[in-house]
Amino acid sequence: MFKYLKHWCLLFILSTPVISIYSQTETETNKQTLDSLYIAETENRPKERPKVLHAEPLYIDLIRDLGARKGEKEWNFGFGITDKRNFDEYLALVEYEWAPIDRLGLEVELPFSIFEPTENGTQAPGSKLQSLKLAAQYTFWVSEEYKTSLAIGYLHEFELTEFRNYSSSRFYAGNIYNPFFIAAKRWGNNFHTLLYTGPQFFENFNSNSWETVWQFNTNFHYMISGTRNFLGIELNKELNDAGKLDMVMRPQMRVSVTDNLLIGIVTGIPISRENERLSTFLRIIYEPGH
Template identity: 50%
Template sequence: MSFYKICLLASYMIGYPLTMYAQTFEESDKDTHQVPLKIMHAEPLYIDLIRDLGARKGEREWNIGMGMTDKLTYDSYQVLVEYEFAPINRVGMEVEVPLTFYTPNSRTEFRPANRIESLKTAVQYTFLVHQRARLSAAIGYLNELEVASFDKLTTRHMFTGYLVNPFLVVAKRIGANFHSLIYTGPQLRYHFSGSFWEKSYELHTNFHYMIPDTRNFIGMEINKHFAQGDFNLVIRPQMRLSIAENLLVGIVPGVPISKDQERLSFFMRLIYEPKHKKH
């Protein structure tokens, strides 16, 4: 038998079983993993995620947020409308429109102009779901196109700048009911008026306790922001309550460590999850 025939026979004897094994593995994987693995993690309420970690195709969520912050010389009121959806497994996308209204307080008559803060779009990909370690990790990108205040808003002067924010999310369940999560990444803001970049960095740590057999939790969100030598830290105790099968409400007071820029704040988030077809 020639050397060529020996090589051909050997490749067939080795390659055929490997091919059959790969086909069997793929068919078994399709049968047993029709629903992608997803670990439930407590999602922070103030700086929330683009979508649940390990999001499954078809998941959707509407958010309506309302908040108030004492800014020393004036008060700001925030309203936001946010839509999240998962076009494919493990990929979440988001569109958000936040608005801010200002009122003077007893200390001064000064207040900034009311405005649509920005047009936000974001995407998030969960690249790790480890069942044994109860660990999930995702990377994402947020783009924010900043809008001019109402008193300066024209067709020629509509946007004042934009912000880009790549980020990393790592979440781990500790035991059955305790949850931890880190959200971090740089923020780069470009101002059209001065043609310059403003750099900052955010690091948010979260700890929650989820009440067994419910979606309710209590916890703590610690928001840290670093910008040009300045450091801002706000502690946000929070709780989430399920008031219907697909309707939740989150309540978040805010306590800043330093009161140089703001005092107490309050934020509430209404979360509605429309039913979706499960695979």
């Protein structure tokens, strides 16, 4: 009895590494298969123009997928809160983006800000519909071989006055002119990098003044095998006229709820807490007809 038991134990010990290696190999193979199938679903459409799958940042998002194909469309709903030392800013936005032709994305967005003082006697800015945003983005180069896409675009904001000033001052308060450039690359099947950069020119009608801010947004994401889910970080950097550089780190994750509904969660961590502290942001992404 004990002789057979020893034999079985010895056989189990010797076979365990083999079973472990086989299971690990099988799992890796399944992941690679799922990745290949998901990427192929987006990219390998012989009758359509080439497109490379890239992870899209959640806070400062793209106008449309890089290499967008005609007919693609998407609704976004965003909600957030930012601690601005003496007051809190509550953010809400609704956004619609679509591709009327291959590789051209268009967007309309309405962002709202509501301000609440956090200390007695503190005066907070007036709540308002921040602006009407109109934007266009064109992907001028797509390389399936290098898994890289390049795009240029332009975003224009018609800035609006505070709700409390609608009857006493001009409704249309200024403009923000924002040309931008995007470069994105996928490394293998899972790792994604993206650069979003360009100047913002602020025109204020009330003070008759101009201000320029340069944006340098670098993004790093890991897309989980065989899914649309990812983990990543945005590094949002701004350089103003005075030469001051501000940066906010935004760790984030995206989760697919259904085939055409995704939820993104973002946390904002400023490097300098002079004007802004921690923030959170939630983005709901709905793709009709997906």
